[in-house]
Amino acid sequence: MRRFLGALAGALLLAPLPAAAQDWEPKRSAELQMLDKVTARVAVLRAAVNQPAQYGTLTITVRACNARPVGEVPDAAVWMEISDSRRPGETAFRGWMFANAPGVNMLEHPVYDVRVLDCK
Incomplete structure (x- = not known):
């Protein structure tokens, strides 16, 4: 019985997700929460895709911003590159x-x- 349940669990993990669950909607900008740990200052930064945005010594370039469709659990995924002018x-x-x-x-x-x- 234990071997059967293990095989069943493995099959469920390998099964593809329904098409609706795999869809992410591309958006044009990311909303990021920035924290300066030295001053404890928190700010919200809106960064457009492929447009560098500055925060302190950081340069943030969002390359992709995707959100879950309406009706699914809300989530956002952002591909970004961050560089520091001090390095x-x-x-x-x-x-x-x-x-x-x-x-x-x-x-x-x-x-x-x-x-x-x-992502908006």
């Missing part, structure tokens, strides 16, 4: 960040914290 030539962050799972992939920076709020 020219280095990329501080490049990848996806998710609104519902901020700890999955995050910026590791001594001064700033970035979280995804929404």
